[in-house]
Amino acid sequence: MMLSPSHGHSTDTDFTSLRPSTCIAKIGHRPIIPCNLPCRGIHFRRARGPDNNGRIVVPRNPPWTRDELILALDLFFRVNPLHTSKTNPDIVALSKTLNKLPAQGRIADASRYRNPNGVYMKLCNFLRLDPSYHGKGLTGGGKLEEVIWKEFEGDQDRLGKTAEAIKAGATEIKSGDPDIAVIATEEGEFAEGRILTILHKRRERHPDAVRKKKAMVMKEKGRLACEVCGFDFAVMYGSLGNGFAECHHTIPLPEMKTGHKTKPEDFAIVCANYHRMIHRSKPMLSVDGMREAMKKFNQ
Ligand SMILES: [Zn+2]
Numbered sequence: 001m002m003l004s005p006s007h008g009h010s011t012d013t014d015f016t017s018l019r020p021s022t023c024i025a026k027i028g029h030r031p032i033i034p035c036n037l038p039c040r041g042i043h044f045r046r047a048r049g050p051d052n053n054g055r056i057v058v059p060r061n062p063p064w065t066r067d068e069l070i071l072a073l074d075l076f077f078r079v080n081p082l083h084t085s086k087t088n089p090d091i092v093a094l095s096k097t098l099n100k101l102p103a104q105g106r107i108a109d110a111s112r113y114r115n116p117n118g119v120y121m122k123l124c125n126f127l128r129l130d131p132s133y134h135g136k137g138l139t140g141g142g143k144l145e146e147v148i149w150k151e152f153e154g155d156q157d158r159l160g161k162t163a164e165a166i167k168a169g170a171t172e173i174k175s176g177d178p179d180i181a182v183i184a185t186e187e188g189e190f191a192e193g194r195i196l197t198i199l200h201k202r203r204e205r206h207p208d209a210v211r212k213k214k215a216m217v218m219k220e221k222g223r224l225a226c227e228v229c230g231f232d233f234a235v236m237y238g239s240l241g242n243g244f245a246e247c248h249h250t251i252p253l254p255e256m257k258t259g260h261k262t263k264p265e266d267f268a269i270v271c272a273n274y275h276r277m278i279h280r281s282k283p284m285l286s287v288d289g290m291r292e293a294m295k296k297f298n299q
């Protein structure tokens, strides 16, 4: 049985059939959540269910993605949640931005999906990772928050640029774009998140620039050797490998000027293995960086 989520105040609520999907406090054994409605009181959120096994089914929105957490962390460094509330205009603006991002999963409860309260709570989640904060912070944040924190805490400039690039890039991708599903199932989501991964890959599929890059390298060096490891498909696979190599777009999207057109010079020739490894590194290594890292690793 699927019931749509609804709000009920404690006076007209059967507590035995209710459970909130987000709990930030408890009174006795009963979890409660603050009311978003104008009354600002305490109410219980009606759960769906029960399912076939008799369990209460609570509508859950998809977990925060890397893209979303990058935007939230960027805001965290500008807006201290301790000194503000969910009505802060920047928090409200981020809520709107997140709702406009191409959807990353099935939304179970649209009324709460990345709403200002949720954004505010996410900023509070980051408090627990902030060494300058000595209070308790809000527990219950996900593992990915910690990962993103570690990746960006020492480089707020890169964080800001990445957040701006995600916001700008989001306008180029529509909800339901098949690339979103591909990135979400592949393990290859880049450090900068799904939106920038999609845009990076689109640049790497630019047929004209890729063809020209390979032709330029062939003319100059007579072979298409990987710039990381020297692997040459033609040497290993004979005629089957002739003319084959992958092209990696070397300009990080957060560093790219608006309106930048893909050019052959933007690419590096790489083998399929190292191309994958570069995309897997977080933050993403440059071609030189990957070569150096592998030299050290193999010593
Ligand atoms: Zn690449």
Ligand SMILES: [Zn+2]
Pocket (backbone or CB within 6 Å): 226, 227, 228, 229, 230, 231, 270, 271, 272, 273, 274
């Ligand atoms: Zn290689």
